[in-house]
Amino acid sequence: MASHSHNTDEFAHTGEIPKAQTKIIWKTFFILVAITAVEFAFAFFMDPGTLRNAIFIGLTLFKAFYIVAEFMHLKHETKGLIWAILVPTVLLVWLLVALLVEGTFYGESVFNYFK
Amino acid sequence: MSQTTTFEQPNTGTWDGGNEPFKVSYGKLMMWFFLLSDAFTFAAFLTTYGLARHRHQAYEGAHDAFTFSTQWWPIPDKVFNAFPGFHGVDWPLAFVALMTMILILSSVTMVLAVEAGHRMDKNDVQKWLLWTILFGSMFLGCQAWEWTHFISGTEEGMKLADGSVIHGANLIVNQYGPPLFADLFFFITGFHGTHVFSGVVLLILIFFNTVNGVYHRRGHYEMVEKVGLYWHFVDLVWVFVFTFFYLV
Numbered sequence: 414m415a416s417h418s419h420n421t422d423e424f425a426h427t428g429e430i431p432k433a434q435t436k437i438i439w440k441t442f443f444i445l446v447a448i449t450a451v452e453f454a455f456a457f458f459m460d461p462g463t464l465r466n467a468i469f470i471g472l473t474l475f476k477a478f479y480i481v482a483e484f485m486h487l488k489h490e491t492k493g494l495i496w497a498i499l500v501p502t503v504l505l506v507w508l509l510v511a512l513l514v515e516g517t518f519y520g521e522s523v524f525n526y527f528k
Numbered sequence: 529m530s531q532t533t534t535f536e537q538p539n540t541g542t543w544d545g546g547n548e549p550f551k552v553s554y555g556k557l558m559m560w561f562f563l564l565s566d567a568f569t570f571a572a573f574l575t576t577y578g579l580a581r582h583r584h585q586a587y588e589g590a591h592d593a594f595t596f597s598t599q600w601w602p603i604p605d606k607v608f609n610a611f612p613g614f615h616g617v618d619w620p621l622a623f624v625a626l627m628t629m630i631l632i633l634s635s636v637t638m639v640l641a642v643e644a645g646h647r648m649d650k651n652d653v654q655k656w657l658l659w660t661i662l663f664g665s666m667f668l669g670c671q672a673w674e675w676t677h678f679i680s681g682t683e684e685g686m687k688l689a690d691g692s693v694i695h696g697a698n699l700i701v702n703q704y705g706p707p708l709f710a711d712l713f714f715f716i717t718g719f720h721g722t723h724v725f726s727g728v729v730l731l732i733l734i735f736f737n738t739v740n741g742v743y744h745r746r747g748h749y750e751m752v753e754k755v756g757l758y759w760h761f762v763d764l765v766w767v768f769v770f771t772f773f774y775l776v
Contacts, residue, residue: 430649431647433640433643433649433652434643435640435643438636438639438640439636441639442633442635442636445632446629446632449625449629452771452775456621457620461603466776469776470771473767473771476767480635481764484635484638484639484763485756485757485760485761485764490550490551491550491551494550494552494560497560498560498564501564502567505567505568505571506571508571509575509578512575512579513579513582516579516582517579517582517583520583524583
């Protein structure tokens with residue numbers, strides 16, 4: 414995806430179509446497939462537990478990075494846009510973790526109080 | 529209509545919109561911000577799933593001895609182990625693996641369409657959009673099958689204390705475990721499926737526009753890029769749904 418800038422005017426009227434640049438696209442595809450295969454390997458050959466869940470979440474974030482960076486092209490946008498998307502997302506993940514931890518604690522407290 | 533329709537001249541001064549600090553068009557930037565807001569929605573769903581799961585007991589016994597019970601949260605690969613055409617055969621997570629592959633492939637064909645758009649290659653854009661529509665529809669078909677199987681259930685079902693047996697799932701009872709498990713399955717995969725459906729509709733619209741040469745006359749295929757962003761986001765959400773619903 415080297416030619417992602419708006420350089421379409423150069424050949425818009427000449428009728429000549431440049432060759433496709435698809436190497437990085439297929440590379441990203443194979444990375445995504447490989448990570449998914451590794452996830453399945455862990456699902457079948459490792460006993461459930463906190464470590465396995467941590468591995469799953471790590472691999473998921475890895476996949477998410479490739480989809481957002483290459484397929485959605487965010488890696489090649491301006492720094493400002495990257496931060497404008499990334500900062501709210503990081504805060505969102507923080508919120509998610511905080512809600513899970515606090516909510517679990519609160520839920521348990523209420524449950525035990527009425528037991 | 530003449531080929532060189534003149535639109536209203538855009539303002540070019542720094543303070544009347546002539547400045548593009550992010551070097552992307554208004555439409556693309558707003559698509560990014562919409563997707564960010566959509567991420568909030570799915571984060572809310574996943575938070576709810578996590579909390580509901582923590583409030584229920586985890587299954588402690590041996591993996592092979594697992595039985596469905598409202599006492600504990602089910603193990604996903606014991607619930608999602610069916611494959612079309614292989615009735616009663618235990619293939620844990622095989623079908624969801626196929627669905628994941630189909631969606632990743634559709635993402636690839638989408639980038640290829642965007643890439644072809646940069647080269648103003650109308651034929652390639654058409655070709656790759658058609659592949660994306662095909663894979664997207666295949667995913668929806670798979671999901672329809674998965675839902676049907678989840679709703680109708682297995683022959684064994686779940687035996688209750690009073691001797692009656694529950695087959696399948698709805699919003700109130702389900703054979704796989706606590707009612708909330710089925711509720712969250714319907715809400716989370718349903719919400720994602722609705723996104724895929726909207727994506728396929730958008731893809732069909734831009735496919736017709738491409739065939740009619742709308743984007744070629746416009747001089748750029750940015751609309752394909754914008755729909756592409758949405759489509760990749762749908763794939764991204766699936767990556768998370770897949771991890772938190774089927775693997776963890």
